[in-house]
Amino acid sequence: MTAHHPSAQTVSRTGTRVERLPLARFTTLGVGGEAEVWFVETAAQLQEAMEAPYRILGGGSNLVIADEGVSERVIRLSGPLAERDLSPDGQLSTDEQIVTGWVGxxxxxPGLIRQLQKLGLSNLEGTxxxxxxxxxxxxxxxxxxYGEMFDGLHTIEIATPGGTRQVSPAELDWGYRDSGIPRNHIVTRVRLKLRPSxxxxxxxxxxxxxxxxxxxxxxxxPGCAFKNPGGVSAGRLIDEAGLKGTRVGNALIAPEHANFIVNLGGAxxxxxxALLDVIRSRxxxxxxxxxxxxxxxPGPL
Incomplete structure (x- = not known):
């Protein structure tokens, strides 16, 4: 067991704060080893961060990070890229639809959805x-x-290692739990398309x-472990296999809902x-x- 040293914080050539940190603190599951984290605030900083192999880490849900961490840089959007402008765009908005300014x-x-509710703007409450x-x-x-992100999108800004572009949802091959945006591209900002309510x-x-x-x-x-296969509930299939309440170490298949794995503390x-492998095998x-x-x-997962 190696001693944990306080993280060394440095600043990159574009002024990005860079720090070696345990990734567990950024995930809803609360597991994951260390990596070099880049707190990116501008397009220039983002382009620099993308010059070496990288991963993007947002809210940390839907994610299981290995105990040894990852070797790539981990990018976190912060500063202006974590701010929102929900005022209607006068040129794009009509009586029937509100198109907002940019949302980082x-x-x-969750905070965005609460704010839209207070403003009486509909389309994203299903999330x-x-x-x-x-x-x-x-x-x-x-x-x-009850709804998905693409119900309320007007424009999506995407950063790639080659630069930034803006697309409309119609230009993407999106579907269930899939935007059609390539793996190494980063959604930096969006404009929302909402219905006055x-x-x-x-x-x-x-x-x-x-x-x-x-x-x-x-x-x-992290949320749901498996996609529902062909309209059948994955949770029901796991439940019918008798796996609710199965435990490995401090990870548990939730008794409330079999498609959720929870961290009892210290998982x-x-x-x-190991639990994912048990489910797949049964x-x-x-x-x-x-x-x-x-x-x-590699392998079955």
Whole structure:
């Protein structure tokens, strides 16, 4: 066991704060080893950060990071890239739709959804309760059965190692839990396309979507482990295999909902991988992982 030394903080040539940190603190599961984290605030800083192999880390949901961490730089959007302008764009907005100013990819989604509710702006209330940042939520088209991110997008700004471009959703091959945006591209900002409503009506829709999530565990979890295969509930298949409450180390298949793995406290990524392997071996239908794994794992997962 090596002693943990305080992280050394440096500044890159474009002024980016760079620090070696345990990634567990940035994830909803609370596992993951160390990496070099770049706190990027501008397009110039982002281009510099993308000059070497990198990964982008947003809200840290939907993610299982290995106990040994990752070798690549880990980019976090901060500063102006984590700010929002929800004022209507006068040239693009109409009576039927509001197109906002730019919303940074580093903006936490739950706070944004609450703010839209107070403003009486509809289209994204179906994403209530998803603990993501806007960029990551757009990148994977996060959602629930009541709605998804692409219900409320007008323009998406995407950074690539070759520069930044802006696209409309129609230009992307998006679908269920998939934006069609390539893996190494970063959603830096979006403009939202929303429907004028009332705070009361939007809140009622949020409450309705939220009620459906009441059976989900409240402990540390990355979210749903597997995509629903062909419209069948993955949770039901795992439950029918008798796996609810199965435990490896300090990771547990949640008794409330079998498609969730929770951290009881002190779980490791290895514990979680072992549970995923158990599920895959016991459920008779091939299951596709909804989690991102860092680094990617060879073999069945």
């Amino acid at each position: 990819g580093g903006v936490p989604l 209530v309760g998803i603990p993501a940042q806007v960029g990551g939520a757009v990148w994977m088209n996060a959602g629930t059965r 009332t705070p009361e009506e939007v809140l009622a829709k949020m409450d309705f979507a939220d009620q459906a999530r009441k059976g989900q565990p409240k402990m540390k979890t 490791t990524a290895a514990d979680v991988h 459920v008779p239908v091939p299951l596709e992982l909804e989690y991102e794994l860092w680094p990617e794992r």
